Amino acid sequence: MKRNVYLDCQSSTPVLPEVYEAMLPWFKEYYGNASALHELGVRSRKALNQSRERFAAAIGAERPEDIVFTSCGTEANNLAIKGSVYALEDKGRHIVTTVAEHPSVENSIAFLEKHGFRATRVKVDRFGRVNPADVEAAIEKDTVLIATHYANHDIGTIQPVEEIGEIAERCHIQFFVDCNFSAGWLPLNVNRMKAGLVSLSPHRFYGPKGVGVLWKARRSRLISIINGGIQEENRRSGTENVPAIVGGGVAVERASAEFSARTAHVAELQSRLWNGIRSRIDCVCLNGAPLGENRHPCNLNVSAEFIEGEGQLLLCNASGIAVSSGSSCVSRNLKYSSVLSAIGLDETLAQGNLIFSVGKDNTSEEIDYVIESYAGIVERLRGMSPVWDDYRKGVIQSKISQD
Amino acid sequence: MSEENSLYNPIVMDHFLNPRNMGDLDDADGIGEVGAAACGDIMKISLKIDDNGRISDAKFKTFGCGSAIASSSMATELVKGKTIEEALQLSNKNVVDALGGLPPVKIHCSVLAEEAIKAALDDYLKRHPEMASRVAAAEAAKEKKA
Ligand code: FES
Numbered sequence: 001m002k003r004n005v006y007l008d009c010q011s012s013t014p015v016l017p018e019v020y021e022a023m024l025p026w027f028k029e030y031y032g033n034a035s036a037l038h039e040l041g042v043r044s045r046k047a048l049n050q051s052r053e054r055f056a057a058a059i060g061a062e063r064p065e066d067i068v069f070t071s072c073g074t075e076a077n078n079l080a081i082k083g084s085v086y087a088l089e090d091k092g093r094h095i096v097t098t099v100a101e102h103p104s105v106e107n108s109i110a111f112l113e114k115h116g117f118r119a120t121r122v123k124v125d126r127f128g129r130v131n132p133a134d135v136e137a138a139i140e141k142d143t144v145l146i147a148t149h150y151a152n153h154d155i156g157t158i159q160p161v162e163e164i165g166e167i168a169e170r171c172h173i174q175f176f177v178d179c180n181f182s183a184g185w186l187p188l189n190v191n192r193m194k195a196g197l198v199s200l201s202p203h204r205f206y207g208p209k210g211v212g213v214l215w216k217a218r219r220s221r222l223i224s225i226i227n228g229g230i231q232e233e234n235r236r237s238g239t240e241n242v243p244a245i246v247g248g249g250v251a252v253e254r255a256s257a258e259f260s261a262r263t264a265h266v267a268e269l270q271s272r273l274w275n276g277i278r279s280r281i282d283c284v285c286l287n288g289a290p291l292g293e294n295r296h297p298c299n300l301n302v303s304a305e306f307i308e309g310e311g312q313l314l315l316c317n318a319s320g321i322a323v324s325s326g327s328s329c330v331s332r333n334l335k336y337s338s339v340l341s342a343i344g345l346d347e348t349l350a351q352g353n354l355i356f357s358v359g360k361d362n363t364s365e366e367i368d369y370v371i372e373s374y375a376g377i378v379e380r381l382r383g384m385s386p387v388w389d390d391y392r393k394g395v396i397q398s399k400i401s402q403d
Numbered sequence: 404m405s406e407e408n409s410l411y412n413p414i415v416m417d418h419f420l421n422p423r424n425m426g427d428l429d430d431a432d433g434i435g436e437v438g439a440a441a442c443g444d445i446m447k448i449s450l451k452i453d454d455n456g457r458i459s460d461a462k463f464k465t466f467g468c469g470s471a472i473a474s475s476s477m478a479t480e481l482v483k484g485k486t487i488e489e490a491l492q493l494s495n496k497n498v499v500d501a502l503g504g505l506p507p508v509k510i511h512c513s514v515l516a517e518e519a520i521k522a523a524l525d526d527y528l529k530r531h532p533e534m535a536s537r538v539a540a541a542e543a544a545k546e547k548k549a
Contacts, residue, residue: 306466307466308444308466308467308468308471310468310469311419311467311468311469311472314410314419314469315420327468328442328443329442329444329467329468329471330468334442334508334511351442351443351444383425384425384464384465384466385464385465385466386436386445386446386447386464386465386466387445387466388466389427389464
């Protein structure tokens, strides 16, 4: 029987049935532009505001009006970074960030560097964790923004954002936390983080694509980077995607209501999967923080030595299992994941990278199927690998440290 | 997995999922092992070559992506039964064409296959100087004609 097991929940998730239902009327019945002054317009505007309330409640923010809707998480990150830096240009031109950011953060900052701003990228340890002291040490006289993430998009490592937030507060520097991969799955409170800006991505917690969220503290300075009308209180021009925003609002409410059940469930599957993999397969390593409090409960980033990631991904796909990989052969630029290089992972191990991300709808029976299938896939590819032969003959050693 | 939603065309997928000539030859007459600078992958080709300089068997082992595995599979198929002179003419384009095309970013994987075949032939020719001079003579004759 052909199975379908979706283990790519950090890429995207299906919308909840109630999210879908809630979105439907906003396509055909209530299609008014939220800026319009007639009844349909006002109706849309009210719906946006209800979603604002839902998002604000979910992240512990006092003021719903501090929620800005964008078209996606990437846009929210672009707005947070470029919008802050341009708004604060009179105060300074330096940004502190890390070497392990999502491309939407890294490339926004790289763009700014081409336009006269400077950035310091703080290193991470071998688990992908930033040392807050390094962040503090990187601050310069004219630093205007500290930008980092809560949970890493690639290896699931959780950053000490509260400690970094304290430093930011003490030094009076605007602090942006990219929560695109953590919202819905990790306890998220903007006050505890002492954040000035936080971004969210609803399609990663059973909301729709086409909406991103940026929360902005009242005190934070931000200018719009999309120029046009006065939508979103002048912080983001462009007609709001009402159906997606409504759907996102329902999704975030469900995520809060089901938080404990979902996180307990995925954490159990995550450890079942890792225990199964490491007991069945030789020479595999876990990339990122150990399972537990410093790791996203959905994410399992592994490397199987002596084989390459795309082949694993294709064979998983042939077995009905949807996963991702950070191998260079999978990327279009033939470079392996920058996060894997940031944690100093050996190149050949990065090559054998595979990312499983479990979701609330996966079952332990599915996980067992994946363990079985994956063990067979690794064996099959190793059977084709000249490097595996070399290892078996003792010509080369495993690069995985046994600690 | 439905074909229209697949990253590769059906021929490539077939050679990836059911690779031809995968393995080693115990008594290989020529072995070539090459690595791709682009992404750090490794391909090994073993050839059995008879006294007349004809490739009677070819096998591969590959550490690399789906295209690299399919390219090695196809390359070994293409050189089997060929003379050394013919096999030396094999280009990565022949491999790509036989596979019905590869995505642009994956062309270098077929180059790896061409290089591995050439490396295996070189290895054989080093071991068989008499054959090397025959090949050189054939090359020279061809150049004269051209
Ligand atoms: S072997 Fe790396 S892309 Fe094909």
